[in-house]
Amino acid sequence: MQRLFRLEAHNFIEPPILPSHTKHIELWWSVMQHYGVATRLLDWSASPYVAAYFAVVTLSDCDGVIWISHPHSVQEQAKAVHGFDGSSFVDRFIDTNDCTLTWFFEPAVKTDRMLAQQGWFSVCANPLRDHAATIAELTGPGVETMQAIIIPSGLKREFLRQLNFMNITARSIFPGLEGLGASIQEYLLLEASS
Numbered sequence: 001m002q003r004l005f006r007l008e009a010h011n012f013i014e015p016p017i018l019p020s021h022t023k024h025i026e027l028w029w030s031v032m033q034h035y036g037v038a039t040r041l042l043d044w045s046a047s048p049y050v051a052a053y054f055a056v057v058t059l060s061d062c063d064g065v066i067w068i069s070h071p072h073s074v075q076e077q078a079k080a081v082h083g084f085d086g087s088s089f090v091d092r093f094i095d096t097n098d099c100t101l102t103w104f105f106e107p108a109v110k111t112d113r114m115l116a117q118q119g120w121f122s123v124c125a126n127p128l129r130d131h132a133a134t135i136a137e138l139t140g141p142g143v144e145t146m147q148a149i150i151i152p153s154g155l156k157r158e159f160l161r162q163l164n165f166m167n168i169t170a171r172s173i174f175p176g177l178e179g180l181g182a183s184i185q186e187y188l189l190l191e192a193s194s
Helices: 002-009 025-034 048-056 071-082 089-093 112-117 131-139 153-165 177-192
Strands: 041-045 064-069 102-105 119-124 146-151
Touching: 002 025, 025 041, 025 089, 025 112, 025 119, 041 048, 048 064, 048 146, 048 153, 064 153, 071 102, 071 119, 071 131, 102 131, 112 119, 119 131, 131 146, 146 153, 153 177
Parallel strands: none
Antiparallel strands: 041 119, 064 146, 102 119
């Protein structure tokens, strides 16, 4: 997937955003993730409002969840348990047996979407493991590094309405034509429920 994305991404993304070398896999993955390619990364936001937006914008019949973590605590544990400091990313996240190795990182180069969403990412050495369970196992009992806030499905539309008042809309977090189109859909949804 990375090879296919690299072949054509330069036609759509400004050259300074694109990683200059294939060894910067974490940069390629972060760009790919923000443009709809399935990767091993999990999106996070430094903004609780952006996180709330993603928790409420879809699946109106299901509860939403905002996951909260403390990236620096997880990184400290990764250093202590696995001796990983963020370097040699490829060696540690491809073909590895470090089942509990989970790492948070902020991309060194950000797209307009990453900037608007205040984006961070996490990656787990084992792509089949649940991030919350892996982080809990890495940090051990008694260390609170993950919390979940449940937003009942019946409140999602009101959350979306309140976020709209704060300018947290598809238009603001997806710069460009895609965000404009999605924000018009949100507008219609909110007007229909008024």
